[in-house]
Amino acid sequence: MPRTARSYRVTIANVGRTIDCAANQTVLEAAVAAGIDFPYTCATGNCGTCCSRLDAGKVALLPRSDAALGPQQKKAGLTLACRARPRSDLAVTWLGRGGR
Numbered sequence: 253m254p255r256t257a258r259s260y261r262v263t264i265a266n267v268g269r270t271i272d273c274a275a276n277q278t279v280l281e282a283a284v285a286a287g288i289d290f291p292y293t294c295a296t297g298n299c300g301t302c303c304s305r306l307d308a309g310k311v312a313l314l315p316r317s318d319a320a321l322g323p324q325q326k327k328a329g330l331t332l333a334c335r336a337r338p339r340s341d342l343a344v345t346w347l348g349r350g351g352r
């Protein structure tokens with residue numbers, strides 16, 4: 253199958269694994285596809301369950317609710333795995349299950 257999108261390396265610190273994530277794929281989609289038990293609930297940017305610290309790299313965020321990730325949290329280096337598409341190689345740490 254031809255590669256249609258560039259892909260990046262995403263390190264998920266909680267499980268000590270590095271996976272491939274296409275530029276048009278979210279970090280959550282890539283993690284789930286790789287069999288990683290990444291915490292999430294809505295997968296649509298509304299609940300905040302997938303909230304993660306962006307330890308390194310750049311992401312492009314899809315539309316999301318401010319309740320799930322507000323501007324202050326974004327400024328503080330947090331991101332939503334279900335809304336984040338890689339724009340460089342990344343390192344992320346999910347912040348837990350069942351809320352922050």
Ligand code: FES
Nearest residue numbers: 295299300302334
């Ligand atoms: S899983 Fe709900 S905001 Fe990402």
